[in-house]
Amino acid sequence: EVQLVESGGGLVKPGGSLRLSCTASGFIFTDNYIHWVRQAPGKGLEWVGHIKTKTAGGTTDYTAPVKGRFTILRDDSKNTVYLQMNSLRIDDTAIYYCTTFASGWWDWGQGTLVTVSS
């Protein structure tokens, strides 16, 4: 059974940085892309970005609002993907979820809350 566990959320000031983690189990981590999705309070879902497998180049893609500020990294030895968030803005406040299509459908973690406020 696929399990995804996010951690690292918290309160940060505008302009600050935070690193989220997504630790995975129940599937072959090295063979699968990992994605990040966020949801601002009371709002809909927004795809943040993803990281491909090393076999596929290990490259990343990001949605426009976070490009240049957010970086996704993976550590296959730890079955973990990181979302490094820099230059945080108030509108980055959201629950951040990681998700994967490893099983042939979408599995999601429970999310971690990031609050950007002075």
Next chain:
Amino acid sequence: EIVMTQSPATLSVSPGERATLSCRASQSASNKLAWYQQKPGQAPRLLIYGASTRATGIPARFSGSGSGTEFTLTISSLQSEDFAIYYCQQYNNWPYTFGQGTKLEIK
């Protein structure tokens, strides 16, 4: 970017009745379409993927149909636990995109 448009924004239906939710893509999403249910304080729950395949443990009263640009989620006989927000999501082209959601409320 594929824009996903859900309609209606809010749907009021009585328990036991059928609910039909629509999702339109601005360009073809093929059959790479998922539906989610979300309740307050919870993560999205996958209902349907591949436009019409029910996820594990999802009751048969939920069904999905469509391909290309027009998709439908049907809930055949609404139960009290079905009142929630529903989102569609295309994963045919990056960036993957979601609809804005349909709130299904009790009439």
